[in-house]
Amino acid sequence: MQVIDTHAHWYPRRFIELLQTEAAANGASMSVNASGNPVFALPGILQKSIMVPSMIEPTLILKSMDERRIDTYALSLTNPMVYWAQPEFGLKLAQAFNDGCAEAADRYPQRFIGTIMLPMQDSALAVQELDRAAKLPGMRAVYMAMGINGKNLHDKAFWPVYARCEALGVPIFLHPLYPCGIERMGEFFMRNVLGNPYESGIAAMSLIAGGVMDAFPKLVVMLPHGGGTFPWLIGRFDKAITARKELAHMKQPASAYLHRFYYDTVTHHPLVMRNLINLVGIDRIVLGSDYDQDMSYQQPVEFVDSIPGLSAGEREMILSGNAARLLKLV
């Protein structure tokens, strides 16, 4: 059984080097912290991106995978992603990341799959880069933030990208980036433990109520962190669709769309996972670890094994079968 982890982050060397040479000229800053690690910062954003060796060197990543009994990582770019930059530089950054992934996937074809980062701040450039990167070795999903410079995902500017993803049969993996409401979540790491899952709810409902999931019926979307707040508020969404004029255009309840998404296992709560399986179906759950942040699982497979009442069939689907289908590896 090929154990596939859909939620693992890295920074390819060429991406870091591009930032080191050109970030300052593009409104951001790269420095080095006391441990010698590159640190990226944006004006006005408190959260900095620290690039540690275990998220840069393929050999270290492979070592961690062996320790965690993972066969394959789908590698993705987390903060800062590329939307903060002017479109042309955003494209350069995306290309650097995508080329880095393709190189890793080509070198280690059984171990690494790449996800495609796109300069969503300019949808023409995004579609262009999607077409280019989708042909590169091992690139099997698009990776995208849950809000693009303050715009929600249903914004019509992004529809050409969705159309292309659907036409190419490429799923979209979403991830939070600089969550909203930060002024109320400055303490206790709330921006992460609350703000990140919150973004999943906004993203999912924007795609549903904003008509994206209907306009692109074959589009597949994966939500990290067990879908964040989305599954647990589904009753509230359904009720609003029956009662509110803002949602009078909806032809189906929100809960009809639960099965349009995939959900990873990064919930840190075995009972919540069992409830999620009951709510959305075992075939929608994929393994994630959030490598290598401190909110990740050191032993993601062990976490799956702690899900109450897990059958062998369920285990295989979560660890392998569902992701293989999602990423079209079979």
Add this chain to the structure above:
Amino acid sequence: MQAIDVHAHWFAPEWVELLEREANANGATMGKNDKGWSTIAIPGVALVSSFPSDMVDLDYMIREMDAAGIDVRVFSLTNPMINWAPPEFGVRLARAYNDACAKAYAKYPQRFRGAMTLPMQSPELAVKELQRAAKLPGICGVYMAMHINGKNLDDKSFWPVYAECEALALPLYLHPVNPCGIERMRNYHLRNLIGNPHEAAIAAADLIFGGVLDAFPTLEVVLPHAGGSFPWLVGRWDNGVAHRKELKHMQQPASTYLRRFYYDTISHQPQLMRYLIEMVGIDRIVVGSDYNMDAGYPRPVEFVDKIPALTQEERAMILNGNATTLLKHQGKPS
């Protein structure tokens, strides 16, 4: 067995009239909508609240409880609450509401309970009103927003209020007002659908991580909307406590605090109620209706009866037993 609903809203007519007379002089803008009801617009608040007659006319509202199958309702003030007002006006708004609750209880002692409102924009004045209103007949709790004009609930200025609530054995009922992140929630009613439940999670996090629940170990806190996002994210919070410097002050995981809260039934999803019962315990669930918002239940008891595999004992606890414990502080004579 009496069915008790702890989440229902009333705009006392005396309170509405005070707004109509003086809100414009105090920074708000009163108006009238096309149904002839008063409305209030407040700078910096996205929601323009209106005061429909079915949430003002107490006699009507008490009769409606019969149709809903509810015996006792705890009524509270919802958006816009009163924290937006200059302190002196806030105090008068609070007194008007709390005194109206006492009158309503005197008229309907078998049906009505009131959760008092406080001028939290001035915690000193809030403590004074808390001490005064606690003596009013029919007052059974304190209703509070999940942030006070942007200040989170763990702010030390609010601790005297919590101390007094604990000393008086009055539960704290929390409710969202003006949720954060509004710039990302301008469509599809998301401000309410997602913003409100998210506020419950921030409020719970503040009370847990900010040390309020430890400092006041017998303080009871009731979360609306089945606790919003809070229960479902608690695993993530536990992981944060285990690994993050921002949370290394915590002596216990976040999940140990799940049972410090009560949760109402407003989830609109019976299966989710069963999950919630498993996570927090049957003894923490109380009935809510959100009367008379469209996000609520006209038939809150019927919703309870849809919870999968509900036993008679569970039903009795949700409809009556748990709320009876909360309402211990009932109808003190003045």
